[in-house]
Structures are given as structure tokens and as C-alpha cells.
Amino acid sequence: MRPKLFQTFLWKFLLAFLASLASLGVVLGISYFLATQLIRFNPSSSFPLTSLLRWIINRIGSVPVMSVTGCFLFLLFFFVFSRKMIRYIELITSGLQKIAEGDLSHRIPVTTSDELGQVARTVNEMTLRLSQSQAEERAAVQARNDLITGVSHDLRTPLTSVLGFLEYIEQDRYRDEPELRQYVSIAYEKSLVLEKLIDDLFEYTRVTSSDLPLQLERIDLVPFLQQLADEFVPALDAAGMACRVHAASAPLVVEGDPELLLRLFENLMTNAIRYGREGLYLDIEMGEEQGQTAIIFRNYGEPIPANHLPHLFERFYRVDASRSKETGGSGLGLAIARSIVELHGGTIKATSAKRKTEFTVTLRSAASK
Secondary structure, eight states, X not given: OOOOGGGSHHHXXXXXXXXXXXXXXXXHHHXXXXXXXXXXXXXXXXXXXXXXXXXXXXXXXXHHHHHHHHHHHHHHHHHHHHHHHHHHHHHHHHHHHHHHTTOTTOOOOOOOSSHHHHHHHHHHHHHHHHHHHHHHHHHHHHHHHHHHHHHHHHHHHHHHHHHHHHHHHHTTOOSSHHHHHHHHHHHHHHHHHHHHHHHHHHHHHHHTOTTOOOOOEEEEHHHHHHHHHHHTHHHHHHHTOEEEEEOOSSOOEEEEOHHHHHHHHHHHHHHHHHHHGGGOEEEEEEEEETTXXXXXXXXXXXXXXXXXXXXXXXXXXXXXXXXXXXTTOOSOHHHHHHHHHXXXXXXXXXXXXXXXXEEEEEEEBGGGO
16 A cells, blocks of 8 residues: 555655754754844953854854854754654664564564555565465475375385285295185285275375366266265165265256265265264255355264364374274375365365264355356
8 A cells, every 4th residue: 555645755754854954944043143142232242152253253254154053953953853764764674684584473563654664564464474385384394294104104004914914825824725815815905905095195195286177067966966875875785874865856056076076975975884884874965055055964873072073184084093994994085075175165064963973065056156
């Protein structure tokens, strides 16, 4: 925002200059008046100051004396009237020096509305953005390290089992063929766990990439989710569950990437089946309100403790680590789901009570775009 004309630094500088001239004129005028009155009322020069004035006038001249005195007084007055601006420039300079030394928490006080104040505001905004960028960079480094740590940890366990049983087979350390088949079966199951983790890791890396292009299409979620529920019937039957889809007769159309949305809803279905089988039912509800389409996945299994809810969508986070490993969970499914939702400009949240657990996805309806 540009300052008003008379609040600019140039005008303040000119005002200081004019005030210095005016003050100089007043001081010189008063001094001249007093000098003339002193000479007039003390013509005999009996007063020492009168003698000094007459000596200066006769030997040096009044014009040179007034010129030198005027220059000195003008500089003095100008320094006094511009001191506030000079101090603020020094304050900005010292602030810039601290920022240059790496103190990104330092802020320059904004005390004026002129160009100097604008400089201070701009420097503060720049410092804030640099600080945020530095924090984001540190968070990215930490996230990368955490990802590497999590991947290494989750890959090591099944890989150790695979290598261990293959070593038994390689060294003929099995008693008979049934035990050999058992070792092969375990190694195969652990290999499938590895494959699932690698697939999830690849998918997570892909959907969190900032340059992932979306292949947007208009999708009616009612038949889309109904077909998905039909495809999950074998998994539901194996878990002793049934899926109920509740939707209005009118279409619920969103604009999204079909492949990514399919992965999103598959992850939510898999999660609900894995941890909600005690409730026997999985309900999917859909509805539209104020240009937003909400999809709710509700299961009636064991509730999620409140202290775990804020962390559910973090990568490699497990509410029950042992149970997740037994059921093949990689800890990436919900993190992938959140990334896909965010790519579509939507939101996802989880709530859990004694009788039900809900995952709610909100996407913009196609009609509202």
C-alpha cells in the first residue's frame, strides 16, 4: 500500500529542511534584533558584549559571521528534525544485519506509513516466508528420513522371515516334505506382504508427488460405489460381513480421476473390513449439500481410541501395530487416501464412538464447479 503524498519520506525530508530554515530564520532574526538593540542602547560600549559585537562587525563583518553561524545552526536544526528518520533507518539497517546473520525470527518494528515503513513491512514478510520455507524444508527432510526409516523397518521383518525359511530349505534343515511345504508357504505369504508394502509405497510416492496429473472425468458415485461394493463381496463374505449402500435416487456427480478415486474407496473398504468385522455390517452413505458431496464409510467394530484419531492418516501409523501386521496392513492405506482426497481439493476425517466408526470423504460436486 502506497503512503499518502504528505506522509512520504520525501515530504518528511522536505518538511525537516523547511523547518530547519524556519528555525534558522527565527534564531538569526532574534539574534540580529537583540544585537542591534544592544548597540543602540549601549553606544558607549561599556558593556563587554557590546564591545565584542563592535569588534566582530568592524574586523570580520556581520555577513561572514552570520553566514558561518547560519550554516552551523542549519545543520544542527536539520539533524534535530531528521533524527527520527535517521534512527529508523539505523533500526532497519540493524534489523537487516540480524536477518543476514541468520536470525529469521527477528522482526523490524513498523512505526511509520512512509516508504521506510513499507520497506520494514516488506522485509518482515520476506523474513516470514523464508522462515516458513526453511521450516517446510526441514519438515520435508524429516519426512524423507521418517519414510526411509519406516520403509526399512517394515521391509526388514518379512524379508528376514523369507530369507530365514529359504535358508532352512537351502541347507536341507527340514524333516520331511510337509515341513518343506510349510516353509515354502510361509515364505510365499511373507513375499506377498512385501509385494503389498512395495505397491503401497509406490502408490503413496506417486499420489504425494506435486506433479501428478489428474485425468478428470465426471463420475456418478452411486453406481461407482455400488459396483465397488459388489466387487468386495468375496472379501466381505470371508469376514462375515455385508455391505449396505445408501444413496438418493438422484445422481451424485463429482469430477475426479476414476483410477485414484477407486484406490481411495478401495482403501477405505479394506480398512473397514479389516477392523470392523465384529460389527457384521459396512454401511456406505452418500449425500449432497451446498455443492459438496459427502461419502461416509461406517463400520460397527471396535472403536478407535480418541488419542489415535488425529494420527490415523499419517504414513506407517497403526492403532494396533501387532494386529495390523497380522492382517497385512502396511500403514500407508489411509495416508494414500488422504493424499488422493487432497489432490481433488476435498477433505477426509475420521470419527469413532462406542457403537460406530466413520470415515467421511467430502468432494466438490461437479455442478458447483
